[in-house]
Amino acid sequence: MPKPQRLPTIDEQTVLKELQVRLVLPSERTRWNKLVCEHHYLKNALLVGEQLRYVVMDAKGTWLALMGWSAAAMHLKARDQTIEWSERQREGRLHFLAQNSRFVILAPRQPRISALVSPAAQPTGVADPARRASTARQKARGIVAVEEQVSFKWSS
Numbered sequence: 001m002p003k004p005q006r007l008p009t010i011d012e013q014t015v016l017k018e019l020q021v022r023l024v025l026p027s028e029r030t031r032w033n034k035l036v037c038e039h040h041y042l043k044n045a046l047l048v049g050e051q052l053r054y055v056v057m058d059a060k061g062t063w064l065a066l067m068g069w070s071a072a073a074m075h076l077k078a079r080d081q082t083i084e085w086s087e088r089q090r091e092g093r094l095h096f097l098a099q100n101s102r103f104v105i106l107a108p109r110q111p112r113i114s115a116l117v118s119p120a121a122q123p124t125g126v127a128d129p130a131r132r133a134s135t136a137r138q139k140a141r142g143i144v145a146v147e148e149q150v151s152f153k154w155s156s
Helices: 010-018 026-039 077-083 087-096 111-120 129-141
Strands: 020-023 051-057 063-071 098-105
Touching: 026 051, 026 063, 026 098
Parallel strands: none
Antiparallel strands: 020 051, 051 063, 063 098
8 A cells, every 4th residue: 555645634634533424315315316417427326236325424414425336347357357256156246246336525625625535435444335335235135245456366
């Protein structure tokens, strides 16, 4: 992992500690979709298969960022080569994966906030969304999400 260019200031550390990441409530889904359509480069909020929508908020409840997780792509060459699954293994295990389909920072005019929200979406950051997605999926359907960037090998 590369060394950070600088350490966060005390004020920035406070902001990081106050970040909250939670699932979007059913009553908030329309708002989430609208904001993703407005701010994401794809200009749509469509997610494929099983879906989880998250919001990153500050201590006041202001929405700072949005994350959407969905079913993993059927074929993703780099992932499939890294995992080293056979075709049969991929077919049997693909449902264990989730992919981050949308990530939107809603505070573009506040570079300090934008720089701090991004770590909340990283597995080593405050939120650990891959773990949260796994937990939420497990509760909902008994399925466990595995972070796709992790390098590992499956034994037969």
